[in-house]
Amino acid sequence: MEADELLVLVAGGDQKAFEQLYGLVSGPVFGLVRRVVRDPAQSEEVTQEVLLEAWRSAARFDPGRGSALSWILTLAHRRAVDRVRSARAAVDREQREGRRYHDPAFDQVSEEVEAGLERELVRRCLNRLTALQRQSVTLAYYDGYTYREVAERLSLPLGTVKTRMRDGLTRLRHCLGGAA
Amino acid sequence: MSVLGPLFRREDRHSLAAPYALDALEPDERRRFEKHLQKCGRCTVEVRALSEDAVRLAWSQAAPPPAAMRERVLAAVQRTPQELGRAPVRERAPQLPPHVWGTEPPPGRSRAPRARRPLFVPFATATAAAALVVAGLFAVQANRTQDQLDAQRTQAREIAHVLAAPDVRATTGTDERGRSIGVIASASEKEAVITLTGYADLPTGRVHQLWLMRPNVQPRSLGLFEGDTPLVATGLDRTATSLAVTVEPDGGSAQPTSQPVVQLTLKSVGFGE
Numbered sequence: 036m037e038a039d040e041l042l043v044l045v046a047g048g049d050q051k052a053f054e055q056l057y058g059l060v061s062g063p064v065f066g067l068v069r070r071v072v073r074d075p076a077q078s079e080e081v082t083q084e085v086l087l088e089a090w091r092s093a094a095r096f097d098p099g100r101g102s103a104l105s106w107i108l109t110l111a112h113r114r115a116v117d118r119v120r121s122a123r124a125a126v127d128r129e130q131r132e133g134r135r136y137h138d139p140a141f142d143q144v145s146e147e148v149e150a151g152l153e154r155e156l157v158r159r160c161l162n163r164l165t166a167l168q169r170q171s172v173t174l175a176y177y178d179g180y181t182y183r184e185v186a187e188r189l190s191l192p193l194g195t196v197k198t199r200m201r202d203g204l205t206r207l208r209h210c211l212g213g214a215a
Numbered sequence: 216m217s218v219l220g221p222l223f224r225r226e227d228r229h230s231l232a233a234p235y236a237l238d239a240l241e242p243d244e245r246r247r248f249e250k251h252l253q254k255c256g257r258c259t260v261e262v263r264a265l266s267e268d269a270v271r272l273a274w275s276q277a278a279p280p281p282a283a284m285r286e287r288v289l290a291a292v293q294r295t296p297q298e299l300g301r302a303p304v305r306e307r308a309p310q311l312p313p314h315v316w317g318t319e320p321p322p323g324r325s326r327a328p329r330a331r332r333p334l335f336v337p338f339a340t341a342t343a344a345a346a347l348v349v350a351g352l353f354a355v356q357a358n359r360t361q362d363q364l365d366a367q368r369t370q371a372r373e374i375a376h377v378l379a380a381p382d383v384r385a386t387t388g389t390d391e392r393g394r395s396i397g398v399i400a401s402a403s404e405k406e407a408v409i410t411l412t413g414y415a416d417l418p419t420g421r422v423h424q425l426w427l428m429r430p431n432v433q434p435r436s437l438g439l440f441e442g443d444t445p446l447v448a449t450g451l452d453r454t455a456t457s458l459a460v461t462v463e464p465d466g467g468s469a470q471p472t473s474q475p476v477v478q479l480t481l482k483s484v485g486f487g488e
C-alpha cells in the first residue's frame with residue numbers, strides 16, 4: 036500500500052497501518068531532520084515527535100490535496116527548523132552573557148549519509164545553480180536560517196535573496212524534471 | 216505618503232512565496248503571509264509548486280534512523296490518543312501551513328497522473344467535502360466487528376483512490392432543512408464518493424437508498440447508506456446527470472418508491488454530457 040492510503044487508515048486509528056507507514060517515511064523524515072538539526076540525539080528526538088504528530092493529527096491529512104509524503108516531510112522540516120532556531124537563540128543568549136560556547140551539533144554530517152540516486156541528482160542540480168541561488172536555498176532549507184539571516188550572511192539586499200530563492204527552486208525543478 | 220506605497224506593500228507580500236516554502240520566515244511574518252495566502256490565488260499556486268521543489272530537497276537526504284527508534288515510536292503510538300477526524304478540517308485550529316498540501320508526489324514513486332493535476336482544481340470545495348467524507352467514515356469507531364473494520368479499510372482505500380485522481384472534483388447540495396449531500400467524483404476514474412449529512416433520523420425499517428439518474432433510463436441503485444458512512448459508487452459513465460436519495464424499506468427497492476429527499480446534479484463534477 037502507498038503512504039497516502041496508509042495515512043488515511045492511520046487517521047482511523049489503524050496501528051498496523053501506522054507500522055507500515057513508519058517503514059515508508061521514517062528514513063526520509065530522519066534524514067531531513069538530521070540534515071537540519073545536525074545533533075544526532077536531538078535529531079532522533081525531533082524525528083520521534085514528528086512521527087507521533089503524524090499519528091495524532093493524521094485526520095488532517097487530505098489526500099485530495101497532495102501526497103502523504105510531502106505532508107509529513109513538510110511537517111518534519113517545520114519542526115526541525117523550529118528546533119535549530121531555538122538552539123541558536125540559546126547560543127546567542129550564552130554569548131551575550133559572555134560564556135564560551137562550543138556546539139558539536141554543527142559538524143557536517145552529510146558525508147556519512149548514504150548517497151542514493153535522488154541524493155546524487157539533487158546534488159548535481161544544486162551545483163548547476165548560481166552560487167547565490169544555491170546558497171540562498173540551502174542556507175534556508177538545510178541550515179534553517181530565515182531569509183533575513185541569509186541576506187545578512189551573504190551581504191545581499193532582502194529583495195535579492197527572495198528572488199534568488201525563487202529562481203533557485205524553479206531552476207532546481209527544471210533540472211530535476213529533466214533528469215527524472 | 217507616496218501614491219505607490221500600497222502598491223509596493225502588496226508587491227512585497229507577493230514576494231514571500233519562496234521564503235515561505237523554505238520555512239524561512241519569522242513567526243510573525245509567516246502568520247501574516249498565511250493570511251495573505253487565503254486571499255491570493257497567485258501566491259497559493261506559487262507556494263504549492265515551490266513547496267514540491269523543497270520536498271525534493273528533503274527527500275534527497277533520506278537516511279535510515281537508528282533501529283531502536285521503531286519500537287519507541289510504536290510504543291508511544293499505543294499510548295497516544297488521536298485528534299478526532301469528526302469536525303471538518305476548516306473548523307479545526309490549523310497548525311499546519313497550507314503548503315503542507317503539495318500537489319505532486321516526491322520522486323521515487325510513479326504517480327504521473329497527479330503531476331498533471333491542473334492547478335486550478337477547486338481545492339477549497341474539494342477539501343471541505345473531502346473532510347466530510349473522512350469525518351463520516353471514521354465517525355463511528357466503537358463496536359465495530361472485524362468484518363466492518365475490513366470493509367472500512369477497503370472503503371478507505373477506494374476513497375483514497377478517488378481523491379488521488381487527477382480530475383477529482385467536489386460538489387455539495389443542501390435541502391431546505393439544512394441537510395446535505397456531498398460528492399467527490401472523478402470522471403476519468405468513473406468513481407464517486409457520496410456522503411449524507413443530517414439525515415440520520417429515519418423510522419425503523421427504513422433506509423436511504425442512492426440512485427443514479429440518467430436521461431431516458433430507469434434510475435440505477437448505487438447502494439444503501441448505513442448511518443454516516445459514505446458510499447463509493449463505481450462504473451459511472453459520463454452520461455450520469457444526477458444523484459438522488461430516496462427513503463426505502465429495509466433492504467432497498469429495485470426502483471424508487473418515493474420522491475427523492477435530496478437530489479444533486481453531477482455537471483460540476485465532470486459528468487452529465
Ligand SMILES: [Zn+2]
Binds near residue numbers: 228255256257258259
Ligand atoms: Zn500574493
